[in-house]
Amino acid sequence: xxxxxxxxxxxxxxxxxxxxxxxxxxxxxxxxxxxxxxxxxxxxxxxxxxxxxxxxxxxxxxxxxxxxxxxxxxxxxxxxxxxxxxxxxxxxxxxxxxxxxxxxxxxxxxxxxxxxxxxxxxxxxxxxxxxxxxxxxxxxxxxxxxxxxxxxxxxxxxxxxxxxxxxxxxxxxxxxxxxxxxxxxxxxxxxxxxxxxxxxxxxxxxxxxxxxxxxxxxxxxxxxxxxxxxxxxxxxxxxxxxxxx
Amino acid sequence: xxxxxxxxxxxxxxxxxxxxxxxxxxxxxxxxxxxxxxxxxxxxxxxxxxxxxxxxxxxxxxxxxxxxxxxxxxxxxxxxxxxxxxxxxxxxxxxxxxxxxxxxxxxxxxxxxxxxxxxxxxxxxxxxxxxxxxxxxxxxxxxxxxxxxxxxxxxxxxxxxxxxxxxxxxxxxxxxxxxxxxxxxxxxxxxxxxxxxxxxxxxxxxxxxxxxxxxxxxxxxxxxxxxxxxxxxxxxxxxxxxxxxxxxxxxxxxxxxxxxxxxxxxxxxxxxxxxxxxxxxxxxxxxxxxxxxxxxxxxxxxxxxxxxxxxxxxxxxxxxxxxx
Numbered sequence: 330x331x332x333x334x335x336x337x338x339x340x341x342x343x344x345x346x347x348x349x350x351x352x353x354x355x356x357x358x359x360x361x362x363x364x365x366x367x368x369x370x371x372x373x374x375x376x377x378x379x380x381x382x383x384x385x386x387x388x389x390x391x392x393x394x395x396x397x398x399x400x401x402x403x404x405x406x407x408x409x410x411x412x413x414x415x416x417x418x419x420x421x422x423x424x425x426x427x428x429x430x431x432x433x434x435x436x437x438x439x440x441x442x443x444x445x446x447x448x449x450x451x452x453x454x455x456x457x458x459x460x461x462x463x464x465x466x467x468x469x470x471x472x473x474x475x476x477x478x479x480x481x482x483x484x485x486x487x488x489x490x491x492x493x494x495x496x497x498x499x500x501x502x503x504x505x506x507x508x509x510x511x512x513x514x515x516x517x518x519x520x521x522x523x524x525x526x527x528x529x530x531x532x533x534x535x536x537x538x539x540x541x542x543x544x545x546x547x548x549x550x551x552x553x554x555x556x557x558x559x560x561x562x563x564x565x566x567x568x569x570x571x572x573x574x
Numbered sequence: 575x576x577x578x579x580x581x582x583x584x585x586x587x588x589x590x591x592x593x594x595x596x597x598x599x600x601x602x603x604x605x606x607x608x609x610x611x612x613x614x615x616x617x618x619x620x621x622x623x624x625x626x627x628x629x630x631x632x633x634x635x636x637x638x639x640x641x642x643x644x645x646x647x648x649x650x651x652x653x654x655x656x657x658x659x660x661x662x663x664x665x666x667x668x669x670x671x672x673x674x675x676x677x678x679x680x681x682x683x684x685x686x687x688x689x690x691x692x693x694x695x696x697x698x699x700x701x702x703x704x705x706x707x708x709x710x711x712x713x714x715x716x717x718x719x720x721x722x723x724x725x726x727x728x729x730x731x732x733x734x735x736x737x738x739x740x741x742x743x744x745x746x747x748x749x750x751x752x753x754x755x756x757x758x759x760x761x762x763x764x765x766x767x768x769x770x771x772x773x774x775x776x777x778x779x780x781x782x783x784x785x786x787x788x789x790x791x792x793x794x795x796x797x798x799x800x801x802x803x804x805x806x807x808x809x810x811x812x813x814x815x816x817x818x819x820x821x822x823x824x825x826x827x828x829x830x831x832x833x834x835x836x837x838x839x840x841x842x843x844x845x846x847x848x849x850x851x852x853x854x855x856x857x858x859x860x861x862x863x864x865x866x867x868x869x870x871x872x873x874x875x876x877x878x879x880x881x882x883x884x885x886x887x888x889x890x891x892x893x894x895x896x897x898x
Contacts (some may be wrong), residue, residue, distance in 0.1 A: 335677070335680070338678060342666070345670075346663055346666060347665075407661035408662070408663055410627065410657065411661060411662070414626070415679060416648075416680070417647070
């Protein structure tokens with residue numbers, strides 16, 4: 330319980346200190362909004378088909394960008410050392426960092442969703458599943474952002490590295506093109522990426538689309554990604570600390 | 575006095591380079607213990623191993639009875655560290671930084687703000703409590719970093735080069751704060767490359783060079799090792815280039831230290847060497863402006879013990895990028 334409370338303090342501080350950092354505003358806020366607006370102005374009616382993908386994309390970019398900021402920025406100024414010096418387990422630090430990034434991602438995503446759905450005439454069919462999908466996805470994306478960021482020193486390096494993963498996901502995870510219609514072997518890659526299950530889960534919650542797999546499977550797989558990415562991030566984080574400190 | 579720090583055979587190597595070479599020493603509760611050595615001697619690496627930031631290659635240390643390898647979280651609860659670079663959060667105010675640190679160290683909620691305000695008062699930061707850390711001067715940043723390290727009432731405070739990069743007044747103020755903290759019962763372990771700082775602050779000093787401890791003792795006892803040494807200090811109007819070599823060739827002179835237009839001669843017989851020095855000055859047509867005999871200082875003992883030029887100790891490490 331004490332460790333959870335300390336993770337909350339880390340997240341609270343990150344939210345207060347980093348929400349207005351320029352790289353976060355450009356990559357975590359502006360880019361997803363630009364995507365949404367571009368699609369809306371191009372075809373206001375057609376945006377309905379891609380709205381689950383755009384919401385998933387907003388969550389991906391906002392969560393991973395915040396994770397990249399909270400890790401690399403603190404490494405650069407030496408503040409990460411303060412956390413390592415505090416009486417905290419490494420997993421608490423990691424959990425706190427992921428929590429702050431997830432909350433940021435969820436806030437941005439909810440604002441975009443609340444703003445967009447009434448305009449295009451969509452509603453959330455399964456609110457509980459919608460929140461569960463976005464929360465699990467937000468945690469998975471934040472951990473992915475941390476996993477990518479622990480190995481680099483500068484914020485711009487973390488953003489560049491993140492884009493190696495994020496941009497292919499835009500095309501591979503069913504955001505714009507349905508996964509089953511992709512040429513072989515691309516669907517295999519798609520099924521290895523968490524955004525695929527976010528988009529599929531959101532399709533269940535926001536449209537009549539039955540998705541490629543049942544909703545409960547999307548949620549289970551996302552939960553699996555959370556555990557997998559937490560384990561991987563923790564292991565790499567510990568390894569990097571041993572190397573760098 | 576109880577031993578609050580026990581270091582056993584602590585070693586750190588980076589590939590073939592031995593940064594810390596099998597160090598063993600103890601620190602008594604309530605004392606100020608100084609690690610004195612030039613840059614690159616292994617002082618910071620030793621501190622980082624002791625506080626759990628760097629994994630030792632071999633050996634261990636016990637901090638307040640806790641093994642740094644087996645109980646790192648308990649060790650961290652018991653200590654405060656002030657690193658060489660003040661690394662608080664630039665966006666947070668002085669008060670917010672203190673409260674955040676209190677949260678991380680598990681200070682009870684009702685005590686956090688009171689403790690933070692008390693430290694701001696003690697460290698002369700009250701009027702800066704709402705200022706973001708990044709807007710503070712270097713001296714104030716240093717004070718706040720020390721105050722932050724004390725938020726959870728640690729038993730031991732580690733200070734890594736506490737006054738490096740500070741102006742004279744800030745450094746003096748900080749030294750007073752360090753002595754005040756000792757009076758309150760805190761054990762202080764500090765590293766420094768400023769010999770006068772070590773002499774004025776520390777109860778005991780370990781002189782460390784190339785990862786090895788040369789001596790551990792009180793400043794007085796270390797100075798007494800060179801008590802047979804006599805020192806003549808002469809101020810000149812100028813020091814021509816060839817003069818030093820000619821002076822060194824004189825009989826009875828052990829070492830010469832030149833600081834601007836002053837020359838210090840280390841000798842065992844001041845009466846024997848003085849006439850020949852004066853004669854040489856006359857031959858070289860340099861004018862003597864002052865002449866003094868001095869007692870050996872800690873600097874003289876350091877030079878004798880390590881064989882290093884004391885000028886080496888006046889070089890600051892390049893500052894790391896950071897909020898400082």
